[in-house]
Amino acid sequence: xxxxxxxxAEGMRxxxxxxxxxxxxxxxIAARPMSNNREVDYDGDSYYFTWxxxxxxxxxxxxxxxxxxxxxxxxxxxxxxxxxxxxxxADVIRDKARFAEHWSKGLDRWFEQGVDTPGLxxxxxxxxxxxxxxxxxxxxxxxxxxxx
Numbered sequence: 001x002x003x004x005x006x007x008x009a010e011g012m013r014x015x016x017x018x019x020x021x022x023x024x025x026x027x028x029i030a031a032r033p034m035s036n037n038r039e040v041d042y043d044g045d046s047y048y049f050t051w052x053x054x055x056x057x058x059x060x061x062x063x064x065x066x067x068x069x070x071x072x073x074x075x076x077x078x079x080x081x082x083x084x085x086x087x088x089x090a091d092v093i094r095d096k097a098r099f100a101e102h103w104s105k106g107l108d109r110w111f112e113q114g115v116d117t118p119g120l121x122x123x124x125x126x127x128x129x130x131x132x133x134x135x136x137x138x139x140x141x142x143x144x145x146x147x148x
Contacts, residue, residue, distance in 0.1 A: 005043065008132055011082040012036075012070055020048065020123075021067040022059035022090075031058060034123075035106075036070075044127035044143045046086070047102040049111060052121040057092050062087040066125055088127040090093030090095045098122060 003011075016032050023068055024030040034048040046068060050056060060066065066089065072082035093099070099115040111117040130141045 002089045003132060003137070003141070005130070005141055005143075008084060008130060008141065009043075010074060011132070011134070012084060015070045015072050015078055015082075015084075018046075020056065020125075021069070022056050023063040023065060024055070024059050025062070025097065027128045032056060036052070043122070044088075046088075046123075046125040046127070048123045048125070049099070049102075050121055050123060052092070052094065052119050054121075057121055060090045060092055064091060066090045068125060068127075083133045086125070087124045087129040090123050090125045093122040093124065094120075094123055107137045 016035055018036050019031045020034045021029060021031040034050070036046060036048070065087075068084075068086040068088070070082075070084040070086075096115045099120065102122065108114060109121055111120055127143050129143070132139060132141075
């Protein structure tokens with residue numbers, strides 16, 4: 001049975017970190033952990049805060065195609081782990097009003113001045129394809145193509 005996007009979001013509820021993969025220089029692949037701030041009303045859009053001077057921002061400027069991977073923990077009594085792989089396109093946002101829409105108090109640990117932190121940037125990832133596995137079931141959800 002194919003899962004819906006809302007069922008996938010429910011499976012992602014307790015997953016705090018994802019690996020964000022970008023295309024680096026000379027077709028290299030670069031991945032780093034990012035917190036999704038437990039935003040699980042997932043509709044295919046993800047938001048991540050970073051430094052504007054980071055390598056991932058430079059990677060996205062060169063090639064906006066990215067991937068996200070999520071792994072949920074196995075539950076009690078042998079419940080299966082939940083894995084999600086997302087393909088999509090990212091853009092870099094530098095607008096404080098948009099930052100405020102996605103800010104959570106836990107981010108103050110990394111960005112002490114909140115949305116006013118100098119050099120702050122937010123990545124917006126729009127999913128185009130989501131693949132999931134839960135140990136017995138696997139499937140794919142395709143989302144509308146990202147507008148050019």
